[in-house]
Amino acid sequence: MRLSQFSPIFRRSFCSSSRYCSDFSHVVIGGGVVGTAIAAELSEVAGNSVLLVEKNEDLGMETTSRNSEVIHAGLYYPQLSLKGQLCIRGKNKIYEANDKGLFQVALQKCGKWVVAQNESEEAYLEKLYQNSRDLGVPVSMISASEAKRKYPLIRAEAGALNSPTTGIISAHELTTFYQSKVENNDGTIALNTRVVDIGPNLATPNYTLRLVDIEGSDMEVTTDNVVNSAGLYAQKIANLVLPPDRQYQSYFAKGSYFSFQPEVALSHSKITDKLIYPCPNPNASSLGTHLTLDLGGQIRFGPDLEWLDIEDASEIDYRASTNNLDAAYKAIQTYFPSVTPGSLQPSYSGVRPKLLSAADSKKHFADFVIKEEDGFPGFVNLLGIESPGLTASWAIADYVKEIYHG
Incomplete structure (x- = not known):
């Protein structure tokens, strides 16, 4: 289900316990290729109710649409890094799905x-x-x-x-593939919608998100879990939740x-x-x-x-x-x-x-940050998701799903 503006059917009334009902089990913030992949994988789990929130008029309109569209082999990364592991897993999942005819996404293993x-x-x-x-x-x-x-x-x-095993792929078609999974699994996609505040309800525990659409109308939704996959805005979203001494630049x-x-x-x-x-x-x-x-x-x-x-x-x-x-x-x-x-x-x-400044980037390897934040159960941050994010997107989605479902 795709929504370009708020609607009475926006809320799903997901019940996480007999005591309290959230509107959704998971809200994924950011509809780039990675966020859409995460929403797709979470929506595959029986009982989940997933909302994907994207501030633009369509999915994949920012970093996803402005890259080399390369399927990276995973040559450059340290062995134990998330970038290395998830790049290789993501690459393999893409090629295996293509070889088995499981998705129609234009790609070429050119080397x-x-x-x-x-x-x-x-x-x-x-x-x-x-x-x-x-x-x-x-x-x-x-x-x-x-x-x-x-x-x-x-x-x-x-x-x-x-x-x-290096290749090229249509980033748009890959995003559309993930999007179709969200929709086929009865997930909800809210376009032209920004997250402007996130309130942890630690006693419940769940989260209240304040959303504003393109016309300035706002509403609140509740969710048991929040996935911050906002790309260029991920630090900004993280800082809505984290205390001042843990905020990101x-x-x-x-x-x-x-x-x-x-x-x-x-x-x-x-x-x-x-x-x-x-x-x-x-x-x-x-x-x-x-x-x-x-x-x-x-x-x-x-x-x-x-x-x-x-x-x-x-x-x-x-x-x-x-x-x-x-x-x-x-x-x-x-x-x-x-x-x-x-x-x-x-x-x-x-x-x-x-994640690092220009000076620090010359000194240190910056890995992906994908973690549930201490003290904020169910709040998962994805920070510094640059290259090879497109290649790794499917594997990143699996990784996030494992955080929630083991």
């Missing part, structure tokens, strides 16, 4: 190369190779000569690491993408049919400006990295600026020398919700 240009980058590839093997992620090494034979226009002076990193149109015909018709990633800069908190493909085979580059000096996601300017073109061109030229400045045009941008 990717991480390319190295010097000895230090070659050493990085060796470490990445070993980390991948330890994680159980299939990889192989490609020599510089082999790389040149296969893709003459791609520069890999010190070889490449081949990741055959928001950080935002913008990434711009660039379309590619050769100014002159290239000597080889096929540049690549794999994604091409440079070795990450050790002083950066991103994977670098890489070459990706869309499902139509068109090349695009990005994202770059630009830390935003803002405190609230409502201040984000999503315009992709020409100011970043020169830096993007220089980054791309290291592995694709045929690129010219005039062949790149700003296309779109996305913003990653960060």
Whole structure:
């Protein structure tokens, strides 16, 4: 059931005990791909009554619609990290569902190369190779000569690491797949609806949420459990509940993408049919400006990295600026020398919700935070859900379901 405005059937009167009835068993805040996946999995459990609240006019309109749409293999993450474990599980669930014909979501297991240009980058590839093997992620090494034979226009002076389980997927169709599960399981989806306050009723225990629709009308609903999957607004939502000494600060990193149109015909018709990633800069908190493909085979580059000096996601300017073109061109030229400045045009941008500042991100690995908050039973926070959130979405949903249902 999808609601664009409040309705008398909005309340479900979910009874959690003989003493008290909440309107819902679970309210999921945030209708991106992760929040929608969580609502889908929770709605699969018999007896649950799930409400998914999204402030935009449709699901998946923010971070979900502004990324590379890559199915990440899970190469880069520490073995015991949530990012590593959930990325691999999520990837496997997507491919298994596709192989069994269980969902109609456009995807392609195209593979990717991480390319190295010097000895230090070659050493990085060796470490990445070993980390991948330890994680159980299939990889192989490609020599510089082999790389040149296969893709003459791609520069890999010190070889490449081949990741055959990397792919691309339609983020919109994946979100729609999860959405259909919510609706088929009689979940409720409230669009154009913001959560403006959350009141813990610790004696009950349950939560009262104050919701405001696009026209300014407000109402209250009660729920036994709250899942904060608000993405760029997750810290803000968390701080509605947590005491001052436990509140979170928001950080935002913008990434711009660039379309590619050769100014002159290239000597080889096929540049690549794999994604091409440079070795990450050790002083950066991103994977670098890489070459990706869309499902139509068109090349695009990005994202770059630009830390935003803002405190609230409502201040984000999503315009992709020409100011970043020169830096993007220089980054791309290291592995694709045929690129010219005039062949790149700003296309779109996305913003990653960060747990750490720019300075701290260079020093520390920032894992996903997915936890039930101490002292607030049933209140589960998801913070810093950036890449590989799209890939991990199904596994994240399973993880949250396990918090509630074991």
